[in-house]
Amino acid sequence: MSETVYVETSVISYLTARPSNDLRAMANQSTTIEWWETLRPNYRIFASDLVISEASRGHAEASRRRLAILADIPLLEISEHVRGLARMLIESHALPQKAEADAYHIAIAAVNGVAYLLTWNCTHIANAHTRPKVELTCREYGYEPPVICTPLELMES
Numbered sequence: 001m002s003e004t005v006y007v008e009t010s011v012i013s014y015l016t017a018r019p020s021n022d023l024r025a026m027a028n029q030s031t032t033i034e035w036w037e038t039l040r041p042n043y044r045i046f047a048s049d050l051v052i053s054e055a056s057r058g059h060a061e062a063s064r065r066r067l068a069i070l071a072d073i074p075l076l077e078i079s080e081h082v083r084g085l086a087r088m089l090i091e092s093h094a095l096p097q098k099a100e101a102d103a104y105h106i107a108i109a110a111v112n113g114v115a116y117l118l119t120w121n122c123t124h125i126a127n128a129h130t131r132p133k134v135e136l137t138c139r140e141y142g143y144e145p146p147v148i149c150t151p152l153e154l155m156e157s
Contacts, residue, residue: 005043006076006109008119009054009066011151012047016065028120028150035151043116047073048108050101076114082107088141094133099124109146110138117146118154126150 014025014032047070055066085107089095095103102124109117119125126148138145 002042002044003115004046004113005116005118005154006046006048006105006112006114006146007051007073008105008117008121008125009051010120011118012051012055012066012069013062014120016062016069018062031150031152031155032120035155039155045073046076046112046114048076048105049078050104050108051075054101076108076112078104078108079111081111085111085138085141085143089134089137092133092137092140094137095124095130106134106138106145106148110143113144114146116154117148118151119148120150122150126153 011032014029015036017025017029020026020029052067052070052075055070056063082104086100086103089103089106090097090100095106102121105119105125106117108114117125124130131148134148135145
């Protein structure tokens with residue numbers, strides 16, 4: 001059975017965005033497209049209603065592109081266990097209060113036993129300073145944290 005990946009909204013945004021003139025954004029877009037087209041079939045991909053909600057915001061045409069990609073991806077539930085772990089990620093200061101949605105993405109992946117959380121959100125999710133605190137909090141509450149990584153980090157050699 002292939003490994004599981006929870007795809008956070010930033011990945012879908014880079015995947016469907018119009019080409020950027022910003023070099024970093026352009027590189028992230030290119031990497032995301034390459035991962036999606038060549039490596040995604042090696043994994044079982046999941047999202048959540050939170051990803052759907054976030055992808056629905058903003059420019060109407062961009063939103064339609066994001067939602068079209070998400071249409072066939074199975075959604076993981078936001079259960080009471082997810083809510084509890086997300087709350088603990090905030091209360092333990094693994095993530096700041098303003099990153100509540102990010103705490104939910106992590107909790108959804110952890111509670112559902114997903115192997116990888118794929119994201120370009122390096123402010124609060126794929127962040128070397130927050131990752132140890134996130135992992136510790138997940139384990140303290142009985143969940144194995146997902147490997148939090150960018151598409152570049154999940155590229156196979």
